[in-house]
Amino acid sequence: MHIRRALIVDTESVYELIDMYAVQGQLLHRTRQSIYEHLQCFYVAVDDVKRIMGVASLHILDRDLAEIRSLVVLPGMALKGIGRALVDALVKEATILGIPRVIALTYQDGFFEKCGFVKINKETLSQKIWKDCLHCSKYNNCDEIAMQIMV
Numbered sequence: 001m002h003i004r005r006a007l008i009v010d011t012e013s014v015y016e017l018i019d020m021y022a023v024q025g026q027l028l029h030r031t032r033q034s035i036y037e038h039l040q041c042f043y044v045a046v047d048d049v050k051r052i053m054g055v056a057s058l059h060i061l062d063r064d065l066a067e068i069r070s071l072v073v074l075p076g077m078a079l080k081g082i083g084r085a086l087v088d089a090l091v092k093e094a095t096i097l098g099i100p101r102v103i104a105l106t107y108q109d110g111f112f113e114k115c116g117f118v119k120i121n122k123e124t125l126s127q128k129i130w131k132d133c134l135h136c137s138k139y140n141n142c143d144e145i146a147m148q149i150m151v
């Protein structure tokens with residue numbers, strides 16, 4: 001398994017993988033168009049036969065802040081280190097870009113803690129973060145946990 005940047009040919013696999021969990025309400029839905037427009041933000045985990053096992057994206061929110069979004073691992077491939085490898089790749093990307101702080105809004109706080117993140121007060125986050133949340137049915141009632149890592 002290795003991590004690489006997403007390519008345009010990966011779009012359908014990325015879309016299907018995110019959708020699988022989005023329909024269960026575990027993360028925000030992404031349209032194919034949104035994946036095209038943000039393709040440069042996406043990384044994928046690929047196995048030896050080039051099958052996509054996981055996906056995640058890093059979105060720059062501000063001069064000193066980036067967010068991990070759309071992190072999913074193929075059902076059946078959980079707990080094999082794929083999620084952590086994707087998070088590590090995104091954190092490394094933030095470091096290369098000179099962005100000191102990476103956040104995630106998640107229900108998987110235990111997983112992010114294993115990746116070195118700590119819980120923070122959601123209310124302290126800048127309004128820029130809530131842009132995507134406008135499309136979420138839980139907007140007024142968000143129960144996701146805010147996590148951050150300083151890189």
Ligand SMILES: CC(C)(COP(=O)(O)OP(=O)(O)OC[C@H]1O[C@@H](n2cnc3c(N)ncnc32)[C@H](O)[C@@H]1OP(=O)(O)O)[C@@H](O)C(=O)NCCC(=O)NCCS
Nearest residue numbers: 026071072073078079080081082083084106108110111114
């Ligand atoms: C959350 C998710 C990305 C984790 O990926 P994964 O490949 O299964 O995780 P890893 O194997 O890399 O796990 C790394 C560590 O976190 C732990 N871990 C994984 N999932 C966990 C969870 N839900 N709760 C607590 N710990 C967890 C692992 O046991 C491992 O610990 P270790 O270092 O002691 O061995 C994956 O389960 C998933 O796709 N979930 C559904 C979609 C989702 O909720 N995405 C998050 C949106 S922010």
